[in-house]
Amino acid sequence: MSNAESEKEYWRWTESRFTNPDLNWEDADIISAGVDVGSVSTQAVIMLDGEIYCYSSMRTGSNSPDSAKNAMDWALEGTGLTLDKIQYVVGTGYGRVNVPFAKRAITEIACHARGANFIYGPEIRTVLDMGGQDCKAIRCDNRGKVTAFLMNDKCAAGTGRGMEVFADLLQVHINDVGKMSLDVDEEPEPVSSTCVVFAKSEAVGLLRKGWPKEKVLAAYCSAMAHRVVTLLLRLGIEEKFAITGGIAKNIGVVKRIEDELKFKAPEPSIDPQIAGAIGAALFAKALVEKERKKA
Amino acid sequence: MITAGIDCGSKNTKVVILDDNNILSTSLVLSGFDQEESAQQALNNALEKIGITREDVKHITVTGAGMDAIFFADDNITTVTSDGKGTFFLFPSTRTVIDIGAEEGLVVKLDENGKVKDFGINEKCAAGAGAFIEAMSRALEVNIEAMGELSLKSTKKIPMNAQCTIFAESEVVSLIHQKTPKEDIIRAVHDAIADRNTSMVRQIGIEKDVALIGGMAKNIGFIDAMNRNLGFDLLVPKDKIAPEYISALGAALIAQEKIGG
Amino acid sequence: MTKANYGYKDGSGEYFITIDTDLCNSCGKCVEACPEGVLEMAEDELDPLSDEIIAIVSEKHRKKIKYSCAPCKGGETKELPCVKACEFGALSHSW
Numbered sequence: 183m184s185n186a187e188s189e190k191e192y193w194r195w196t197e198s199r200f201t202n203p204d205l206n207w208e209d210a211d212i213i214s215a216g217v218d219v220g221s222v223s224t225q226a227v228i229m230l231d232g233e234i235y236c237y238s239s240m241r242t243g244s245n246s247p248d249s250a251k252n253a254m255d256w257a258l259e260g261t262g263l264t265l266d267k268i269q270y271v272v273g274t275g276y277g278r279v280n281v282p283f284a285k286r287a288i289t290e291i292a293c294h295a296r297g298a299n300f301i302y303g304p305e306i307r308t309v310l311d312m313g314g315q316d317c318k319a320i321r322c323d324n325r326g327k328v329t330a331f332l333m334n335d336k337c338a339a340g341t342g343r344g345m346e347v348f349a350d351l352l353q354v355h356i357n358d359v360g361k362m363s364l365d366v367d368e369e370p371e372p373v374s375s376t377c378v379v380f381a382k383s384e385a386v387g388l389l390r391k392g393w394p395k396e397k398v399l400a401a402y403c404s405a406m407a408h409r410v411v412t413l414l415l416r417l418g419i420e421e422k423f424a425i426t427g428g429i430a431k432n433i434g435v436v437k438r439i440e441d442e443l444k445f446k447a448p449e450p451s452i453d454p455q456i457a458g459a460i461g462a463a464l465f466a467k468a469l470v471e472k473e474r475k476k477a
Numbered sequence: 478m479i480t481a482g483i484d485c486g487s488k489n490t491k492v493v494i495l496d497d498n499n500i501l502s503t504s505l506v507l508s509g510f511d512q513e514e515s516a517q518q519a520l521n522n523a524l525e526k527i528g529i530t531r532e533d534v535k536h537i538t539v540t541g542a543g544m545d546a547i548f549f550a551d552d553n554i555t556t557v558t559s560d561g562k563g564t565f566f567l568f569p570s571t572r573t574v575i576d577i578g579a580e581e582g583l584v585v586k587l588d589e590n591g592k593v594k595d596f597g598i599n600e601k602c603a604a605g606a607g608a609f610i611e612a613m614s615r616a617l618e619v620n621i622e623a624m625g626e627l628s629l630k631s632t633k634k635i636p637m638n639a640q641c642t643i644f645a646e647s648e649v650v651s652l653i654h655q656k657t658p659k660e661d662i663i664r665a666v667h668d669a670i671a672d673r674n675t676s677m678v679r680q681i682g683i684e685k686d687v688a689l690i691g692g693m694a695k696n697i698g699f700i701d702a703m704n705r706n707l708g709f710d711l712l713v714p715k716d717k718i719a720p721e722y723i724s725a726l727g728a729a730l731i732a733q734e735k736i737g738g
Numbered sequence: 739m740t741k742a743n744y745g746y747k748d749g750s751g752e753y754f755i756t757i758d759t760d761l762c763n764s765c766g767k768c769v770e771a772c773p774e775g776v777l778e779m780a781e782d783e784l785d786p787l788s789d790e791i792i793a794i795v796s797e798k799h800r801k802k803i804k805y806s807c808a809p810c811k812g813g814e815t816k817e818l819p820c821v822k823a824c825e826f827g828a829l830s831h832s833w
Contacts, residue, residue, distance in 0.1 A: 244651075244654070286786075288783070288786045289783040289784070289786075291783070291784065292783065292784055292785070292786055315644060327785065328740065328784040328785070329740050329741070330740065330741040330742075330743070331741075331742060331743060331784065332743040332754070333743075334746045334747055335746070335801065336640045336641055336745075336746035336748060336800070336801035336802070337602070337640075337641050337746055337747065337748035337749070338641050338642075338643035338644060339748065339749065343643055343644065343647070344643065347643060375601065375749060376601065376747075376748065376749040377601055377602055377603050377642075377748065377749030378642075378643050379603035379608050379612065379642050379643065380580065380601070380603060380608075380749065386510075387510055390510055409747070412747070412752075413747060416743070416752070416754070416832070417743070465786055465787070468787055469786075469787070472787065597812075599750065600749075600750055601748075601749035601750040601751075602748045602749040602750045603749075604748075605750075638801075639801075640746075640801040640802050641748070672805065673802070673805050676804075676805035676806070676808040676809065677805070677808055679808055679809040679812065680808035680809060680811050680812035681812055682812055
């Protein structure tokens with residue numbers, strides 16, 4: 183498999199855009215937007231008085247100032263609405279300082295909590311976001327305000343990147359990892375090394391001992407789930423609990439987390455990948471209201 | 478009295494054969510998956526080099542991460558002990574030993590008699606050990622032996638944000654895409670790992686003289702970075718014996734003591 | 739109670755500095771006490787609508803906190819200078 187091919191395989195989602203046909207931006211009082219630039223994907227969400235009007239989700243690519251503009255342009259496509267008519271844009275995510283047209287940058291933790299509150303409802307108190315290069319655990323109140331957080335972006339274990347390394351090692355398509363890991367008669371001991379670099383050597387040893395791929399994947403998913411759970415327990419978990427981010431689509435990890443915590447995570451009605459951008463757009467609206475009060 | 482010390486490292490197995498404090502021979506093989514087999518191999522290689530047999534060796538002491546798997550050894554000792562013993566033998570002025578191997582880093586404090594006073598281990602994270610340099614050499618497509626030398630050719634200091642070997646690989650790839658000179662990237666890699674290890678040494682406490690041993694002590698770029706961080710030159714084994722053998726040397730010395738040598 | 743946990747967990751352990759932003763009264767004594775520059779005063783990033791300035795762990799140190807704090811951890815005295823400096827107990831270390 184060539185490098186280009188294997189890189190393509192890591193895109194587990196399709197680029198998308200959406201416009202709400204029931205809303206008209208010309209009738210709106212506050213037009214706000216949020217742009218979330220991630221290590222892998224970028225989302226732009228435009229809201230009219232706190233309701234989603236249009237959004238886009240696309241690959242970040244290698245140049246993040248461009249990706250913010252591209253996502254915004256694509257989201258606005260066909261609506262007649264232009265950037266200059268948006269009253270406030272908030273940037274967030276890794277590239278949040280690289281949203282050149284944003285009036286303010288807000289941390290992805292605060293935006294994610296607000297966005298999760300919007301998507302899952304005010305009963306949500308704990309959000310676990312497992313992304314490409316980080317793992318965030320967030321506690322929030324009924325308004326989506328953060329009451330506690332824990333972000334791990336130092337170590338690849340428990341992130342999408344760590345999972346990619348394993349998928350690569352075992353020559354398994356990343357989409358199949360979750361399903362395959364559940365295809366075992368008995369749950370094996372989890373991989374003992376947390377460090378992905380050392381876990382890799384451990385996995386090679388297991389394969390040599392005759393372990394089938396499914397069992398090795400199970401051992402790794404189990405270790406990953408356990409690691410994430412200990413992070414969550416440090417934060418304390420309160421229901422309702424939601425899982426978002428790329429790894430939310432890995433049923434092998436999700437099921438093991440749910441089993442260990444004895445909590446089931448709800449299904450979202452909106453693509454959870456835009457949670458950060460939604461939160462940013464909501465903050466943008468609140469900041470417009472704040473400015474108006476001051477005036 | 479001939480004795481042998483075997484250091485079962487996570488990457489390489491090292492053997493030192495001693496005769497009354499004289500180093501007769503050394504050998505190194507990859508540890509692989511069968512630790513005992515590699516240890517046998519390494520020992521046999523060392524014996525062959527000087528034309529002696531197993532029977533000539535009066536006592537075998539084993540140390541290192543994989544030491545529990547070696548059933549043919551007479552006894553085993555911890556790496557902390559062997560590091561201290563081997564280093565003090567070479568440099569009796571040593572009071573702090575820094576051993577950076579493939580998968581872990583060790584700091585050992587010694588008193589004026591070479592006895593272990595205190596120690597600390599930095600383990601289980603590849604970013605603090607040789608595995609980091611190895612991964613970066615692959616990402617940069619540079620021979621691992623050349624890494625140290627290239628880092629010294631750097632003309633500019635660049636920041637490295639990633640603290641994880643896996644993320645550092647991606648960071649290196651994007652730095653290459655941005656046309657950053659390889660020497661500067663390699664220097665940043667060495668500075669990063671030296672910074673991590675210097676912090677751990679400072680946690681245990683620095684007392685001169687400080688010696689550097691283990692596989693990483695062969696890397697001139699790393700030695701340079703450590704010297705810069707500490708503000709003085711570290712003692713590094715060079716002429717008598719290479720730095721990665723010091724732990725095995727320590728084990729062989731202990732073997733001597735065990736049989737009254 | 740709003741708790742910000744800065745740090746990480748990796749193969750070698752869990753390293754988090756927790757600052758309770760509700761208890762923090764913005765005195766800045768912890769920032770002065772830290773010999774490594776780990777702490778700084780900044781806007782509360784968890785509450786973007788407030789203008790309060792509170793203590794945070796600087797971004798530069800969040801991913802290497804084990805190493806940044808190592809020099810203070812080795813001493814004979816068990817009390818860390820930053821924890822000692824805070825009269826309100828807003829700051830704590832997980833290791």
